[in-house]
Amino acid sequence: MSDVWTLAAAAAMIRSMIEVRAPLEIRADGEAGWELVFWVLDSFNYTTPFRAILAEIAEALGQQPIHSLSLSDNTTDEDFMEGTLKFDGGPLRVYYEHALSYLTLGSVDRELLTKMAVRVQPRVILV
Numbered sequence: 001m002s003d004v005w006t007l008a009a010a011a012a013m014i015r016s017m018i019e020v021r022a023p024l025e026i027r028a029d030g031e032a033g034w035e036l037v038f039w040v041l042d043s044f045n046y047t048t049p050f051r052a053i054l055a056e057i058a059e060a061l062g063q064q065p066i067h068s069l070s071l072s073d074n075t076t077d078e079d080f081m082e083g084t085l086k087f088d089g090g091p092l093r094v095y096y097e098h099a100l101s102y103l104t105l106g107s108v109d110r111e112l113l114t115k116m117a118v119r120v121q122p123r124v125i126l127v
Helices: 002-015 050-060 110-123
Strands: 018-020 025-028 034-039 069-071 081-087 090-097 102-107 124-126
Touching: 018 034, 018 050, 025 110, 034 110, 050 069, 050 081, 050 090, 050 102, 050 110, 069 090, 102 110, 110 124
Parallel strands: 018 124
Antiparallel strands: 025 034, 034 102, 069 081, 081 090, 090 102
16 A cells, blocks of 8 residues: 555656756846746747646745735736745745746845745756
């Protein structure tokens, strides 16, 4: 029985990995502070699951996506999307776009983004 559970858990982990084409990066975001960047790099592919990636990030941070993630309604061919993700007592800026195929989480607190990157990293796979 435990072997079956272990295989199921391993399969679930594989399905829930966040695929990126470059290592996670924290960079300056002009006057807005800092941003943690997830480079998916599948430009103009409108099937890239940015909402699922955000839900996975929220879960990795110990948040319930339905209560901590705020995005506008899902639309066909959505692009240049903004929202918020609640974490550690405050909202983080969320932005993603299909044109350049990346997702960012922004904050004025670089240390908070570093803490987030460490917690999310086990669910990130470089492909």
